[in-house]
Amino acid sequence: MDRKIITQEDVKEIISAGGKKLVILDDTTITSLARDLINKEGIKLEYKDKTKVDPLGNNSTKTKGTVYSINDFTKDTVLQFYYLMLKIRLFEQLAKTYKEKGIIPGDFVHVYMGQEAIAVGVCSALEKKDYITSTHRGHGHLIAKGADVSKMLAELIGKVDGYCKGKGGSMHISDIGLGILGANGIVGAGLPIACGSALASKFNKDKVITVSFFGDGASNQGTFGESLNFAKIFSLPVIFLCENNNLAVSTPVSYSCGSPDIYRRGLGYGVESELINGDDVFEVYLAVKRILKEIRKEPHPVLIEATTHRQIGHWVGDPQKYRTDKELADLPNHDPLRIFLGKVKGRSDITSSDLEGVESKVVAGIKKAIDFADKSSYPPLENATKDYLKE
Numbered sequence: 001m002d003r004k005i006i007t008q009e010d011v012k013e014i015i016s017a018g019g020k021k022l023v024i025l026d027d028t029t030i031t032s033l034a035r036d037l038i039n040k041e042g043i044k045l046e047y048k049d050k051t052k053v054d055p056l057g058n059n060s061t062k063t064k065g066t067v068y069s070i071n072d073f074t075k076d077t078v079l080q081f082y083y084l085m086l087k088i089r090l091f092e093q094l095a096k097t098y099k100e101k102g103i104i105p106g107d108f109v110h111v112y113m114g115q116e117a118i119a120v121g122v123c124s125a126l127e128k129k130d131y132i133t134s135t136h137r138g139h140g141h142l143i144a145k146g147a148d149v150s151k152m153l154a155e156l157i158g159k160v161d162g163y164c165k166g167k168g169g170s171m172h173i174s175d176i177g178l179g180i181l182g183a184n185g186i187v188g189a190g191l192p193i194a195c196g197s198a199l200a201s202k203f204n205k206d207k208v209i210t211v212s213f214f215g216d217g218a219s220n221q222g223t224f225g226e227s228l229n230f231a232k233i234f235s236l237p238v239i240f241l242c243e244n245n246n247l248a249v250s251t252p253v254s255y256s257c258g259s260p261d262i263y264r265r266g267l268g269y270g271v272e273s274e275l276i277n278g279d280d281v282f283e284v285y286l287a288v289k290r291i292l293k294e295i296r297k298e299p300h301p302v303l304i305e306a307t308t309h310r311q312i313g314h315w316v317g318d319p320q321k322y323r324t325d326k327e328l329a330d331l332p333n334h335d336p337l338r339i340f341l342g343k344v345k346g347r348s349d350i351t352s353s354d355l356e357g358v359e360s361k362v363v364a365g366i367k368k369a370i371d372f373a374d375k376s377s378y379p380p381l382e383n384a385t386k387d388y389l390k391e
């Protein structure tokens with residue numbers, strides 16, 4: 001079988017055709033549900049490339065790259081990916097400028113530039129009813145899940161029409177109606193929250209899935225292990241999505257993580273785990289779509305590690321003295337928008353005027369947000385102590 005990914009359905013097909021052997025490529029991914037069935041039915045795996053040792057012993061579902069054709073995607077989907085990624089990029093450029101000019105109050109603004117392919121690939125694969133938990137670097141997740149950029153911008157600059165009436169700021173935006181269970185200033189805090197919502201979905205049998213975004217730094221928090229174990233023992237419908245940008249503020253993974261393969265930690269908890277290329281929106285979308293389908297069929301947790309690159313500092317104003325010149329010079333090669341545009345060149349039906357049309361739409365939306373936030377007023381002093389608790 002020359003397939004790159006073998007799912008439970010593929011194995012069932014082989015069984016019903018009376019097959020007892022599976023010939024696969026060296027870098028074929030076998031999902032954990034498929035693996036369980038292969039083991040149960042005693043199907044033999046035979047690798048075309050004989051250098052590969054038995055993957056079942058290793059229990060790894062490492063993906064070396066999903067093979068796809070850009071032509072597999074509809075034009076609408078491709079343009080929607082561009083719309084969302086560009087919307088995030090322009091929103092973040094604006095947030096950066098506002099912070100540099102002192103228009104945004106408070107200490108830190110963490111922007112998502114460079115990681116857009118993950119938020120957009122994941123959230124485009126989700127259904128509206130699904131939930132996400134976000135992080136301190138959350139603007140991209142929120143925009144991809146449908147948050148209103150006008151209300152977001154108003155919140156960032158402390159205005160009364162913002163998501164939290166201007167009192168929460170960048171790291172406290174949520175919109176339950178859109179399935180956004182909150183950005184979060186506490187590193188690693190989203191994972192247990194995701195377990196809670198996934199537990200509710202399990203009880204309600206509503207087929208809702210929760211995705212918890214977190215960083216490589218958060219993977220060293222106790223909440224990571226506690227949440228993965230909890231989700232496994234209760235078979236919760238949740239994806240733990242680690243955005244590995246190799247840095248927690250200034251600390252690289254090589255210093256902070258015992259093993260550079262964060263996804264492998266999931267295997268120790270019996271959680272299906274994969275490594276994907278988070279620079280490519282098409283790859284992220286396909287991997288997450290496939291995993292969601294399996295989880296909706298039978299609830300279980302999955303850990304995804306998506307490699308990615310933070311295009312600027314940890315916070316706006318971070319001089320990034322800890323990054324080498326070589327690393328900084330290589331960043332454009334990992335820019336998800338650049339990678340996207342390179343792939344789209346292969347589509348004869350997508351013209352530069354199609355892309356320009358998307359750009360104009362994004363710019364108009366950002367201009368509207370600026371206008372909305374500008375016109376909104378600051379909250380009155382007498383409301384300073386209100387709205388913190390449900391009244």
Ligand SMILES: Cc1ncc(C[n+]2csc(CCOP(=O)(O)OP(=O)(O)O)c2C)c(N)n1
Pocket residue numbers: 136137185186187188214215216217218219245247248249314
């Ligand atoms: C519990 C906790 N510890 C420390 C911090 C300070 N802090 C904020 S962001 C951050 C790094 C997080 O790194 P990572 O999880 O990789 O996310 P990234 O910033 O790379 O997106 C730290 C240590 C915090 N907010 N919460």
Ligand SMILES: [Mg+2]
Pocket residue numbers: 215216217243244245246247248249
């Ligand atoms: Mg990080």
